[in-house]
Amino acid sequence: MAEQTVVDPANWSCPAPIRDQPVVVMGHGGGGALSAELIEQIFAPAYGNALLAGLTDSAVLHLGGARLALSTDSYVVRPLFFPGGCLGDLAVNGTVNDLAMSGARPAYLSAAFVLEEGVELTVVERVARAMGAAAETAGVTIATGDTKVVEAGHGDGVYVTTAGVGLVPERVDIRPQRARPGDAVIVSGPIGLHGVAVLSVREGLEFGVEIASDTAPLADLVATMLDVTPDIHVLRDPTRGGLAASLNEIARASGTGVRLAERAIPVPDAVAAACGFLGLDPLYVANEGRLVAFVPPAEAEAVLAAMRAHPQGAGAAVVGECVTEHPGMVVVATGLGGTRVVDLPLGEQLPRIC
Amino acid sequence: MCLAVPGRVVSIDDTSDPLTGLIDFGGVRKQVCLEYVSDVEVGEYVIVHVGFALQRLDEESALASLKLFEELGLLEEEFGDAWRQAAQQAEGSEAR
Amino acid sequence: MRYLDEFNDPELARRLLDEIRATTTRPWALMEVCGGQTHSIIRHGIDQLLPDEVELIHGPGCPVCVTPLECIDKALEIAARPDVIFCSFGDMLRVPGTDRDLFRVRGEGGDVRVVYSPLDALQLARRHPDKQVVFFAIGFETTAPANAMAVHQARRLGLANFTLLVSHVRVPPAIEAIMTAPACRVQGFLAAGHVCSVMGMAEYPELAERHGVPVVVTGFEPLDILEGIRRTVGQLERGEHRVENAYARAVRPDGNPAAIRMIEEVFEVTDRSWRGIGRIPGSGWRLNEAYRDFDAEHRFDVTGIRTEEPAECRAGEVLQGLIKPTDCAAFGTTCTPRTPLGATMVSSEGACAAYHLYRRMSEPARPREEMNPVG
Numbered sequence: 001m002a003e004q005t006v007v008d009p010a011n012w013s014c015p016a017p018i019r020d021q022p023v024v025v026m027g028h029g030g031g032g033a034l035s036a037e038l039i040e041q042i043f044a045p046a047y048g049n050a051l052l053a054g055l056t057d058s059a060v061l062h063l064g065g066a067r068l069a070l071s072t073d074s075y076v077v078r079p080l081f082f083p084g085g086c087l088g089d090l091a092v093n094g095t096v097n098d099l100a101m102s103g104a105r106p107a108y109l110s111a112a113f114v115l116e117e118g119v120e121l122t123v124v125e126r127v128a129r130a131m132g133a134a135a136e137t138a139g140v141t142i143a144t145g146d147t148k149v150v151e152a153g154h155g156d157g158v159y160v161t162t163a164g165v166g167l168v169p170e171r172v173d174i175r176p177q178r179a180r181p182g183d184a185v186i187v188s189g190p191i192g193l194h195g196v197a198v199l200s201v202r203e204g205l206e207f208g209v210e211i212a213s214d215t216a217p218l219a220d221l222v223a224t225m226l227d228v229t230p231d232i233h234v235l236r237d238p239t240r241g242g243l244a245a246s247l248n249e250i251a252r253a254s255g256t257g258v259r260l261a262e263r264a265i266p267v268p269d270a271v272a273a274a275c276g277f278l279g280l281d282p283l284y285v286a287n288e289g290r291l292v293a294f295v296p297p298a299e300a301e302a303v304l305a306a307m308r309a310h311p312q313g314a315g316a317a318v319v320g321e322c323v324t325e326h327p328g329m330v331v332v333a334t335g336l337g338g339t340r341v342v343d344l345p346l347g348e349q350l351p352r353i354c
Numbered sequence: 355m356c357l358a359v360p361g362r363v364v365s366i367d368d369t370s371d372p373l374t375g376l377i378d379f380g381g382v383r384k385q386v387c388l389e390y391v392s393d394v395e396v397g398e399y400v401i402v403h404v405g406f407a408l409q410r411l412d413e414e415s416a417l418a419s420l421k422l423f424e425e426l427g428l429l430e431e432e433f434g435d436a437w438r439q440a441a442q443q444a445e446g447s448e449a450r
Numbered sequence: 451m452r453y454l455d456e457f458n459d460p461e462l463a464r465r466l467l468d469e470i471r472a473t474t475t476r477p478w479a480l481m482e483v484c485g486g487q488t489h490s491i492i493r494h495g496i497d498q499l500l501p502d503e504v505e506l507i508h509g510p511g512c513p514v515c516v517t518p519l520e521c522i523d524k525a526l527e528i529a530a531r532p533d534v535i536f537c538s539f540g541d542m543l544r545v546p547g548t549d550r551d552l553f554r555v556r557g558e559g560g561d562v563r564v565v566y567s568p569l570d571a572l573q574l575a576r577r578h579p580d581k582q583v584v585f586f587a588i589g590f591e592t593t594a595p596a597n598a599m600a601v602h603q604a605r606r607l608g609l610a611n612f613t614l615l616v617s618h619v620r621v622p623p624a625i626e627a628i629m630t631a632p633a634c635r636v637q638g639f640l641a642a643g644h645v646c647s648v649m650g651m652a653e654y655p656e657l658a659e660r661h662g663v664p665v666v667v668t669g670f671e672p673l674d675i676l677e678g679i680r681r682t683v684g685q686l687e688r689g690e691h692r693v694e695n696a697y698a699r700a701v702r703p704d705g706n707p708a709a710i711r712m713i714e715e716v717f718e719v720t721d722r723s724w725r726g727i728g729r730i731p732g733s734g735w736r737l738n739e740a741y742r743d744f745d746a747e748h749r750f751d752v753t754g755i756r757t758e759e760p761a762e763c764r765a766g767e768v769l770q771g772l773i774k775p776t777d778c779a780a781f782g783t784t785c786t787p788r789t790p791l792g793a794t795m796v797s798s799e800g801a802c803a804a805y806h807l808y809r810r811m812s813e814p815a816r817p818r819e820e821m822n823p824v825g
Contacts, residue, residue, distance in 0.1 A: 208383035270381035338495015341807040360453035405567025409647040415698035423462040
C-alpha cells in the first residue's frame with residue numbers, strides 16, 4: 001500500500017518565503033498593511049516628531065492661538081476621467097475630506113502638478129477646471145500652486161498633489177484613539193461606488209455599469225454633525241482599502257474591537273454585482289465621498305438624523321458598534337449568523353478567479 | 355472551482371466568432387463568450403467564469419432545490435422532535 | 451429567479467442547519483477541494499454554524515495556491531523580458547516565487563497586466579504585433595475551456611506573438627492522491643460545482659466506489675454548501691458512498707460536451723506538481739503536439755528552470771487535514787500572513803491564514819469556539 005502512495009506527507013514541502021522586498025511595490029500605496037509599514041519604518045523615524053505618531057489623515061497643530069488642521073495628499077488615478085468625476089475632483093475633495101476628518105473647516109488649498117511631456121493641454125485644462133469647480137462647491141480657495149514636467153514615459157499624464165489647511169472648532173477632538181466601546185459606528189452612505197466606477201473603465205476590465213464615483217466634499221456634512229454634538233469621537237473617510245482599512249486602523253489605534261452587522265452595511269446592488277463577478281469584497285473597495293463616524297451611543301440617534309437630512313448623508317446608516325472584545329480587530333456578523341474577521345488588507349485588492 | 359457567477363443573457367451577437375453576447379449581472383454588464391452554450395436564448399441565465407458562459411442555469415432544478423429546503427423546515431415544524439428522533443433512529447439502524 | 455439571493459436565505463439556511471444537526475450522530479471529516487467554496491464558507495461563517503461533529507477540511511482547491519514554484523519562476527523570468535507583455539489573472543500577481551513575485555517584476559519594469567479573461571490577452575496580442583503576449587494559463591477544469599478557446603483562436607488567426615504558460619490541474623487525480631495518502635482522515639468530498647459544470651460527473655463514481663467515500667457535487671452559495679454538507683453527512687450516517695448532484699441547476703451529468711471537446715482539442719493529460727503537495731500523476735493538462743508552437747515554455751526556452759522547495763513548512767499536511775495549522779512549529783512565528791512560508795498562509799481563505807486571524811481574536815481557544823458570536 002505504501003508503495004502505491006503517490007503523495008507522502010512527510011516529504012511535502014512548501015514555497016519559499018518572500019521576505020521584505022527591497023523595492024517599492026504597488027501595495028505600498030494601497031492604503032493597507034504595506035502602506036502602514038512604509039510610514040512606520042521609513043517616514044516616521046526619519047521625520048521623528050510626536051505629531052506623526054497619530055497616523056491621522058491630517059495633523060492638528062497649535063499655531064498662533066488657533067488649532068490648525070494640515071493635510072497633504074498626492075493623487076494618481078488611471079484613467080484620469082471616470083464615471084462621476086476625474087483626477088481634479090479627487091484632488092480637491094480628497095484633501096478637503098482629510099481635513100474634515102479632524103473636524104476642521106477647510107479654508108485654503110495648494111495644488112502642485114506633475115505633467116508628463118506630450119499630454120494634451122486640453123486634458124490639463126479639464127483637470128484644472130474640475131478642481132476649480134470642486135473648490136467652489138467645497139467652499140475652499142486654491143491659493144497657491146506649482147508645476148513640473150517630466151519626460152514622456154515617466155508619468156501617467158497628470159499627477160496632482162494638494163495640501164490644505166483649516167481651523168478646528170473649539171471643544172472638538174476627533175482622532176482614532178478616541179473610539180470607545182459602546183460607540184455607534186455610522187457610515188454616511190452606500191459604499192464601494194468610487195472603486196467600482198474606476199474599475200469599470202480600467203483597461204482590461206471594462207464593464208458596463210450605471211453608477212458613478214461618489215466623490216464629494218464632506219466638510220459641510222461634518223459641520224452639521226458637529227452642530228448636534230462636538231463630542232464625535234472618530235471620523236475617517238474610507239478611501240484606499242475601503243471601510244475595512246479605516247475600521248482596522250481605528251480599532252488598532254484605540255485598542256477596541258469593531259463589530260459590524262453585514263446586513264446593515266449599505267452596498268448598492270450594482271457594487272455587489274461588480275464585486276461578485278470580479279471576486280472583490282465591497283468592504284475593501286475605495287470611497288471618495290463617504291465617512292465613517294464613531295459616535296457616543298447617547299448621541300447616535302440625533303447625529304444619524306442630522307446626517308440623513310444632509311445631501312451627503314442621505315444614505316447614512318448605523319452599521320455596527322465599538323466593543324471591548326477582540327481589541328484591534330474588526331469582525332462582521334454575517335447574514336447567516338456566523339462571524340468573519342475583516343483584516344487590514346495587505347495591499348491593493350486584486351480580482352480573483354477562485 | 356473558481357469564481358463563476360450567474361447572469362442573464364441580454365443580447366446575442368450572431369455575427370461574432372467565437373459567439374459572444376451581452377450578459378447582465380444584476381446591474382453590471384459585460385460581453386461574454388457564448389461559444390460553449392451556443393443554443394442559449396436571450397433572457398436565459400448562464401453561469402460565467404473568466405468571460406465564458408460555462409453552462410445554462412436550469413430554473414426547474416433551482417426551484418426544486420429551494421422547494422426541498424422549504425420542506426425540510428416544514429417537516430421539522432410539523433413533527434418537531436418526534437420526527438427528528440424517528441429519523442435519527444431510522445438512520446442509525448441503517449448505518450453499519 | 452436571479453440564482454443568487456434565493457440561495458442566501460437565512461431562514462432556509464437555518465432549516466438546513468437544523469437538519470444537519472438532527473442527522474449528525476458522530477464526528478465526520480469532509481473536504482471541499484475548491485477555493486471558491488472555501489471562500490464562501492469563510493465569508494459567510496458557515497464553519498462556525500455547523501455542529502461540532504462536522505469538520506470541514508479545506509483541501510488543495512485554490513488554483514493560484516497549488517501552481518508549482520517552478521512554474522511561477524518560469525513566469526517571472528518570461529515576464530521580465532523586455533519584449534513581453536505578460537498577462538495574468540489578478541490573484542496570481544502576489545504569489546511568491548523563489549525570490550520575488552509578479553508585482554516585483556512589474557516594479558522592476560516588466561510589462562505585467564491583469565486581465566479578466568484570456569480573450570483579453572488575445573486582444574492585446576492583436577493590438578501589439580511587435581510584442582510577445584504571454585498568458586499565464588492556470589486553473590482547474592473550470593478555467594480550461596476559456597484558456598483552450600484563447601489558444602485555439604490564436605492558432606486560427608495565425609497569431610505568432612501569443613503563447614500560453616500552462617499550469618492546469620485536474621481535481622479527480624488530486625482526490626485520488628489525498629485518499630491514498632497514509633493517515634488520510636477525509637470521509638467525504640464536496641465536489642467542486644463549476645468543475646462539474648464543465649466536466650460532468652463521470653469521473654467520480656469510480657473514486658467514490660474505490661475509496662468508499664461519498665462525493666456530493668456542491669455549489670457555492672451558502673444554501674448550496676449547506677445542502678452539499680447535508681447530503682454528504684446523510685450518506686455517511688447511512689453508511690453509503692454514492693455520487694450525488696446537489697447543484698443540478700448548473701451541473702448536467704455529461705457536463706458541457708462542447709467545452710470538453712475544446713479541452714481535448716488543445717490539451718493532453720500530463721503529470722503535474724502541486725505546490726506544497728508534490729507530483730500527482732495525470733493531474734494536469736499541457737498543450738498537445740498540435741499547439742506546441744503556442745507553448746511559452748518552448749518559445750522562451752525556460753524548460754531548464756528547476757526549483758527546489760525548501761521543506762520548511764507543513765502546508766501539504768494542513769491541506770490534507772492531517773494536522774492543524776497550529777501544530778506547525780512555524781505557525782505564527784516565522785510564518786505569518788505578512789511573511790508566508792506556504793500557500794495556505796498567502797490567501798485569506800488559506801487554512802493557516804484563517805487560523806491566524808481567528809487566533810488573534812481570543813487566544814488560545816480553537817477557531818470554532820472562538821468564532822461563536824458573542825452574545
